[in-house]
Amino acid sequence: MIEILSSAALATVQDLGRTGSLRWGVGTSGAMDNLALAAGNLLLGNALGAAAIEVPVFPFKVLFDDDCAFALTGADCAARLDDQPLLPWWVHQARAGQVLTLGLPRGGAQRGSRAMLCVAGGIDVPEVLGSRSTQLRGAFGGHEGRALRKGDLLRAAGAGAACRTGFGLVPPSLALPLERDGVAAVRVLPAAEYMAFEPTSREAFWAGEWKITPHSDRYGYRLEGEALRPIAPMELRSHGIVPGVIQVPHSGQPIIQMRDAQPSGGYPKFGTVIEADMWRLGQAPIGSRIRFIETSWEEALDALDEVRAWLDKVARMVELHRGAPAATK
Template identity: 85%
Template sequence: MIEVLSSAALATVQDAGRKGSLRWGVGTSGAMDNLALAAGNLMLGNDPNAAAIEVPVFPFKVRFDEDCAFALTGADCAARLDDTPLMPWWVHQAHAGQVLTLGLPQGGAQRGSRAMLCVAGGVDVPEVLGSRSTQLRGAFGGHEGRALRRGDVLRAGRAGETCRTHFGLVPPSLTLPLQVDGLPAVRVLPAAEYLGFEKSSRDAFWAGEWKITAQSDRYGYRLEGEPLQPVAPMEIRSHGIVPGVIQVPHSGQPIIQMRDAQPSGGYPKFGTVIEADLWRLGQAPIGSRIRFVEVGWAEAVAALDETEAWLGKVSRVVELHRSAPQRN
């Protein structure tokens, strides 16, 4: 059992997302950083899609009421177990009564924006439409369909079991880096209405820096930069959208649909952040600046193959560690 000791941290229970329900108007939800979720679960011997706690605001505290192995991935959050500092991207062992605190690194500098707390066996909450992810807008899934708050108690699927600990990984931000002119970058496929925008706007989109504004959350990232101007006013019917789609409202300032995005919308579609880079976007802090890189379909597929290959290496490293003789 894990008891939440924090309030107003906006932490939620998330797994890999709710697949196959867009046809009924139900969004995907799921972890904003799917690589951090999958890697943390693999290190614990869980299913890669097992539910975990996603923490976007620090400090965040939980108390373990039973012995439990856990992994911390995603943002570097200056974690401590009682008074002991913990390594990020590492597997640790908690004993009953110990308190885990996630906070900002000293000086406030932060690498990444969301931490994933994975536990042995996954966070045990009921499945809704095939997923344990929290759907905040619909108020279902996760823990009572809402963000976690002080006093909430969650169960770990394999609390009390022995698990190999004290090993970790180099995070994908270091092994799969992608930057343009020193800024984090994500790759984008041009979308249906791309050519409906002025060439100067299309060029500016790729050449400029874009700020992630304070009006950004799990539903969408609102960007600030040079406005994107259409060749002529566009009025289109609402149509299906998915996480990663970049829409352009009348203001000309793009909105990137994120994991809690609604399943339809009527703004013109300028581009789509490729699936392989959504984790990069999910870790971009509010107020930071990002760049975009234009790619084609073949490059998008190759990028997805690269992330899957990285997870394959994680699985092999974990298996080697688990098969090695236990040191006394």
Template identity: 70%
Template sequence: MIEILSASALATVQDLGRLGALRWGVGTSGAMDPLALAAGNLLLGNDEGAAGIEVPVFPFLARFTQDCRFALTGADCAAQLDDRALLPWWVHEARAGQTLRLGVPQPGPIPACRAYLCLAGGVDVPVALGSRSTQLRGAFGGLDGRALKRGDVLQAISPGLGKGAGSAGIGLVPPAFCLPLLVDGAAAMRVLPAAEYGLYTEASLRSFWSEPWKITAQSDRYGYRLAGPSLAARQPVEMRSHGIVPGVIQVPPGGQPIVQMRDAQPSGGYPKLGTVIEADLWRLGQAPIGSQVRFVETTWDEAVAALDEVEGWLADVRRLVGLHGATGGR
């Protein structure tokens, strides 16, 4: 009920991830900004983990082939439905034949680079290993295990223009404004020191925490390669491959760190300097290529408290949607 018109969108179908499959050597995949996806689903009255479309390259064009409610979250892309401007982080209604256009993400105090298009009931693609997420390297999940291309048609599980929860006329303040974390004007992420942290020189560790890091063009859903001060170990480090998860910060011999992202492989042999906490991975997932980020040292207790903050924001969204539904969308 939605036809992709973009020639090379690099968009993929993602849900909240393929959890529990690391033991089989299968990475998690899932939305780079899980808060945006969950919020879009909640706005529509969907299950929070329903699959949506993650859009990282713009412009993105799609045509609705039947009436459908949808929500746009993530980056503000000056979206239009035919010639009508659409609010970000909002529920909208499309009629059959209308065209949705997502433009280049708008500049702002907290830049974002990925938009999420959620459809009523979620995007209906087959479940693979417990998830609808696209795993590009393994070529499974999503739609035929690949990025979407012109001519692809995706179905919504519950298309139509329903009433109550999920009807048009409800929106949200983005979490970047409700849960801000900036250092010297740059997006910041909290990091727990990891197993090989103590192997690096004091000067390198000071630089890691005090200097900005640029997200290079060699970054994607697998990992963000950063450019900044060279991080040096006290002595050469040789390790066997071992388990890693999204958020782990590895340091190759060249001294420029790599942050593992949602499509990260489940094992690697570079030393681990730290781990971006789960509560802040969405911030990194929205940091644009070429932008600078900062890292803030944190503790286990602070990392757990940060997860509570994120859950608190989602709980507020659930209450808002519930109140809207209780009043019949008035």
């Protein structure tokens, strides 16, 4: 078992998300950085979408009640196992009674904002609608449908099992960098109402920097920048939306729908962050600035292929490590 020792808010159990339920008005949820989750699971030999603990607020502490291999991915949080410093994006071994502490993310504006604690076998909580992800708004999935609290106990499905440790990988922020003029960037497809905005607003969207405001969370990122103005007032009926959609309310300040986004909304759709870059957005710290790069459908597919190729490379590397003979002392 893993005991939560921290009272830090908003840590949740997440997997790759709840697909196929939008028709019932159920959002996807899932890890804000799906690449960190998938890579952590590959490092441990888990199924790609095994559930893990997503940590957005620090410090965060857990106690391992059993021997358990684990991997830390996502933000570099100056982690320590008891008093021993740990490498990020690495596979480690905890012994029964040891305490893992995650400190504040480090590394400047590109440091990331969320850590993923992946454990051998994955976090064992019941599936709801085919996923173990926590849906906070609906209060289901994950651990009792809520954020984790001090004293919660979680079972690691592979605790006590043999698992090769002591290796890791180069994080995707370094392997797959994307910036515009030194600012973190994501690629965006123009959406249905894009051409209904003033030309100067369309130009400003691509040319300017956008601040992620404190009024941002797993539901949506509210941005601050030059207001986007429609050519004429628009009133739309509510319609289906998905994570990544950029909507523009009457204020002209965009909102990017994130993993816990509701499945419908009526604001005009200016663009959509491509699936391959959602992990970058999920790691963008509150208060940081981002840039948008206009892309095409073909380029979006190529970007997704690039991400899949990186994961395939990780899988091959892990296979080589697991096939290597154990080091002797």
